[in-house]
Amino acid sequence: MRHFASISSNPSLQRAIHLLDPASLREFRARRIADPVERLRYLRRTSAQTSNTPAFLRNLNARKALPYLGLLLFLLTPSPIPSSTRDISAHERRLVGATKEAFPKVWIVEKNADYESYSNGLRVETKLRVSNRPRRPFPIYVKGQSAGFGSAPAGIVFHTTESHLAPFEAEENNQLKRLARNVIDLVRTHQSYHYLIDRFGRVFRIVEEGDVAFHAGWSVWADEQGAYVNLNDSFLGVAFEAQTEGGLDKIQPAQIHAARVLTEMLRSRYRISSANCVTHAQVSVNEKTFRIGYHTDWASNFPFAELGLADNYATPVASMAEFGFEYDSVFVKAMGNRLWPGIGAAERRLRESSTANGVPAPKWKSILQQRFRKIANQLASNPSAASQTANDPQGESQ
């Protein structure tokens, strides 16, 4: 250790060791070249050589090795320079969530003007896709105040198209195809979802993932980061060609399979937590009556397990826990007269928070509803203004 200490306190030796690092050496040499064009030429040439050097040689680190191994100059450390720009570009935009959750690994295999295919067997028809306005950074609320912004999709909302369905039989093939095409045309016109899965299990990209789709306007969900209000910007929308009323048993196995591989791909691409893959009924709210379940698609029977997801019907309903929303008998019926475990969990959480804040439950609920009204007013008047307020609670805009 004394030997190590003497090295640490000797500036010239430190400099020498520092220069044994290949990147530092390149930097040192480059600084001695006065002409910027020549310097750039040198750096580009040597960086190409560095990336062609075997990894174990690039990764040698002298500082750790010298005190202990007189003959060896370097130890293995991670290379500071990526092997090539191309390697990085594939992952550099992926936003890693705060959780340690394991995410599926899916990559694109082939892409052309008409379709994309993926390593898990997913095929996305892209010919019919449309653009919309780009996704805006969306505020994430903690205690009714914006605590920050997200920019990459934070979750997936599953919908049903509620469109007319024909019997799923071979002789109805043309009719099935025609109905699928009709619903695709409709949702393209309204930019309703990012993806639609037709009854044959074909996956169509409707709206570009980087653009907003109008699939979940008045809606709320929350995760460990905070609450999301109006999920159009923050969540991707995936619709099954299906009907809720007496029709969910008509979901085809091909649709379930397609939804599974699509969900895997999206979770892989954006590091979306399983807890943020939810149904429209779970997130939809009526902002005027403070009731949950304004839309009731997938209010029951969503095949979470078949899609490789946690049963999110058990997750506390965010609109109830965070903003004091309530459910009514109509929604209970939509749930198949069986309350989700998440409703009870949300009610418990609400009681706990009212106790923790020393406020009676009805009053606490009213305070939470006030918080939502404030956010809703900001969003309704100007989404950009709402975003501004988030980082700027005093309202200072300049």
Add this chain to the structure above:
Amino acid sequence: MNKSAQAIGLDVGTSRIVRAQQNGSDFEFESQLNAFVAIPYSKLTASVLAKEGVPHTVQGSEILVHGNESEKFADLLNAETRRTMTCGVLDAKEPESLPQMRSILTSLLGEGKGRKLVFTVPAAPIGHEENSTYHEATLKQIFSGMGFDAKSINEGLAVVYGEMEETNFTGIGISCGGGLCNICLSYLAVPVVSFSIAKAGDYIDASASQVTGERANRIRIAKEEAFHFNGFFADKTQQVISVYYDDMIRSLVAALRDTFTSTRNMPKLSRPIPLVLSGGTTLPQGFHDRFEKILNESHFPIALSEIRMASNPLHSTAKGALVAALSE
């Protein structure tokens, strides 16, 4: 002729195309608006345009005036200019995109004669798949048809090459143009992270146009000629522009923070690095201060030695492309 000395750097932006060339020890720049406008054909108009030297092409019953002159005609005729590009890449929906792009490039560059040319291409916007393959391949085809030995460079990296020789081309280069803001973190001239966001000058123009009812073209002129960040606006248009400018800057900062926070394979930076802002959208007075204020509030994950404007925000990308061409 020394082909290296005659190398060209070209910033192919949604709004403008800027050419950089070396003249002795200096750099020389020339730019053309990357736009055109259609005016009704008449023999008289065609002959007047030819006489005045206004670059144009006759297309059936229309005359298409391209480049810098297009804006004057658009204003005169109360029409919107059309663009060959949208969101940083060739506009596949614009039927005149390729012929007009070729015309503008020909006016700006002349014949290639085997000269080296490095042109800028955008990085993929966050949330989108790589979408510049067609754009890049098509431009390469046009340049090689004109006789150039053409290569591409990422736009953000070009800012680094144009502005950061002092730090051995290590730092963050940002180019805010018409269609996109392009960002690149470079380490010793190697691009480590590059991406773009689809919010830039055009987003401000289009959004402000919707609110005020003014044409986007007029908003752009108002923005470029008179807008500055001063915190108080008597004029409604200026007020609206300030709101959307702010929105754009916040989006840019959020994207920077999120991407750099989540990127693996980041080099171990031994000292703080500079961040340089360039591009036409950064020109309003006060942009730098507003950006710096919002960035400072954002818990930015990388230590910065300075945040500064490019020495010439309109030309630094083209200059970087030229430096890359010269170093080939």
